[in-house]
Amino acid sequence: MARATIHDVARTAQVSLATVDRVLNNRGSVAAKSVKKVQDAVARTGYVRDQFAANLSRGNGYRFVFLLPAGQSAFVRKLIAEIARESDLNRKDRVHIDIRSSKTFDPVSQVASLRQIDPETTDCAAVIVSDVPQVRAELTRLRAAGVRIVSLVADVQAEARDIYVGPNNEVAGRMAGQFMGRLIREPVGPVLVIAGSLAARDHAQRLLGFRQVLQNDFSGLTLLPVVEGFDDAARIADLVARTLDAMSPVGIYAIGAGNAGLVAALRRANSAFRPVTIAHESTDATREGLRDGLIDLVIDQDPGRAVTRAVRLMRDMADKQAVPSARGEIPLSVIIKESLS
Amino acid sequence: MARATIHDVARTAQVSLATVDRVLNNRGSVAAKSVKKVQDAVARTGYVRDQFAANLSRGNGYRFVFLLPAGQSAFVRKLIAEIARESDLNRKDRVHIDIRSSKTFDPVSQVASLRQIDPETTDCAAVIVSDVPQVRAELTRLRAAGVRIVSLVADVQAEARDIYVGPNNEVAGRMAGQFMGRLIREPVGPVLVIAGSLAARDHAQRLLGFRQVLQNDFSGLTLLPVVEGFDDAARIADLVARTLDAMSPVGIYAIGAGNAGLVAALRRANSAFRPVTIAHESTDATREGLRDGLIDLVIDQDPGRAVTRAVRLMRDMADKQAVPSARGEIPLSVIIKESLS
DNA sequence: TAAAAAATGATTGGCGTTCCTCATTTTTCG
C-alpha cells in the first residue's frame, strides 16, 4: 500500500541506492544492463518520484517568467491579475513567478526582453511575442540554454517553443463567422471586419477562419476591406462611425482589442438599424456592449484558465516529467447578454 | 531573497522553534502574547509554510474520493477518464484518488455510498448527489467528521458542502433560451423541452433560466409541457418522434443526457423542416448531431476543467489553507458545428 | 596479465517541516 521509494527500487533491482540514483537522475557511469535492471524495478514496484522530497532536497523550486506586452489593454490587465493570483496560490509550493513586459507589437523590444532572461535563474518562460525570425532565434537560443518556452495566447512556429497554451484562433474565427451568418435574420449585405494588426498571428488566424465560413455558408455576406485598428479605441470609434454611415453593414466583427471605441460608435449611431456585432474577450467594454444590446456576442478565452494551464505545464516541464500533462489548447467560450452574471 | 523558514520566524519573534510550531499548528499551551509575537513575525518575514516539507514530514499525502452516478452515460465516462488522468498527473504529489459510484438519481444508494466513506482515511470528497434531506444529513455528518465536501456539477444546499464546483446552471438555461430565440429565424411556435429528471437540481435550474428568457424576450415561443426522459435514449427517441409529428415544434431544448435518442429521432424525421435544437454536453452523440446539422448548438461544461478545479480546491482545503484558492464556478462554453475540431 | 578505465557500493549531510519528549522557566492562585 505504501508507495515505493528508491530503497524499494534498489532492493528489487539488486543494486545499490547509488546506482538507482545514477539512473534516475542520469548522472552517467552506469552499465546498460544495470540501467535495465533499475528500469524494470521501477516498473515492477510502480515507483513514482516523490516530488515533495525531490524539491525539498534540491532546494530550489520553480522559477518562471511571464513576458507580456506592456500597456493597459484590459486583456493584459486581466492576465497580470491572474498571474499574480496564481503566483500567490503556488507560493507554498515554491513557485516564483516574475512578470515582465515588452512593447506591444514591437519585435525589437521583445528580443531585448528575451535577452534579459537568465537561463541560470529561470526554469521556464511563458511569452506573448510576435512570430518573426529575430524573436524565434532568441527563443531557440533560450531553449538551447535550458529554458522551456511556452507561447501564450498567440502561438509561434512550433520549433521555437515547447508548447502553446491558448485557444485555437482559427476555430474562434470560424465560430464568429457561423454566428454572424445565423444571427443576422437575413444574411445578405456587407460585413465590416476590424483587426488589431494582421501581423499578429492570432488576429490573422481569426480572420482566416471567419472568411472560410462566410465564403462557404453565407455567400450573401460580403467582406468589406479589412481595416487595422491597432487596438486604439479612438481610431476604431472613428472608423466604425464612418463605415456605418457610408456602407450600412449588416454585421461587424471586431477581431482585436480597443472595443470601447466600437461600443461608443455603435451607441452614437442614429440609425434605427443596428448591425449584428461580434467581438473578442470579456472586458468592461464588451460587457457593457452586451448589456446594452450593442454587441450580440463575445468570444472569450478565459485568461485565468490560460494562466493556470500554463503554470501547470511549466511545473510539469520543470519536473522533467517526460510527457507534459495536458494539451495547451484552451476552450473558447461564447458570451451573450444572458450569460453575464 | 531566500524564503523564510520557521527558524527565521522564531528568531525574529524571539521565541523558540517549539513555540513557533505550537502556534503554527495550534497545539495549544501558548500564551496570548507569544501567539501575537509569532503572528507578527510571520507577517514581517513573509513566511509561507513550505508545503513540500510539510507533506514530507507528515508522511501522508492527499486522499480524495470522487462519488459519481454509476452508469454508462457519456458524461460520466468522460468524468471518470478525466479523474483518472488527474490522478496520474498528481501521483508524484502524493495525491490518491478513489472513484466510487452510486445509482443515478437514487438517494438511498447515495446515502449508502456516503456511509462507506471513512473520515479517517479521506481528506476530501467530491460528490454528485441529489439535493434531498437524507443526503444532506449524511454530508453534514461527514463534514463534522472532518471530511471536506465538494459538490460537483450539481449543487446541493450550501450548508451541506464546503464548495460547489460546476457551472451556473441557471445561466446555462438562459443562454439556451436566448440562442433558441435568436437562431429560429421567426420565433413563433411551440418549443419542446426534454429534461432528465426535474428532481435533479441542475436540470431544474436550467429549465428555470430557459423559461425566464422565453417569457421575457420571445413571447411568440410557447413551451410544450416539459417531459422527463430519465436520460434514456430509446425513450427520448420515441418522445421526440411523436412530438415532431404531432406538434411540429420550432425548437427543441434537451436539458439532460441520452441525446443519442434525440439525434436518431431527428435523423429519421421526414419533414423538410427541422426545429432549432439545443442540447447539453459535448459527447459523441451531440457532436454527431452538430456535424450532421441535426443539432444547432451545444452548451458544454468541460468536465476536465471541473475535475482539475475540484482537485485543486481539494488540495487547498486539505492544506488547511484558510482561503480556498479559487471560486468553483466553471465557465460554460458554446459549441457549434464550426467549433468541432 | 598487469595496468587503466569503468562501474558499483557504501556512506554522509542536508532540505524544512512535524511531532515527540524532557527539562526549565514563568505565571497563577490558595
Add this chain to the structure above:
DNA sequence: CGAAAAATGAGGAACGCCAATCATTTTTTA
C-alpha cells in the same frame, strides 16, 4: 510565600530524495 499549573525552550528522529565523496569491484585494453 510556596506549590501547582502553564508556558517555554532545547533537542532529536523522521519523511524521501539529492548530491556529493571515497573505496572497492569489475571490465576493458595494451
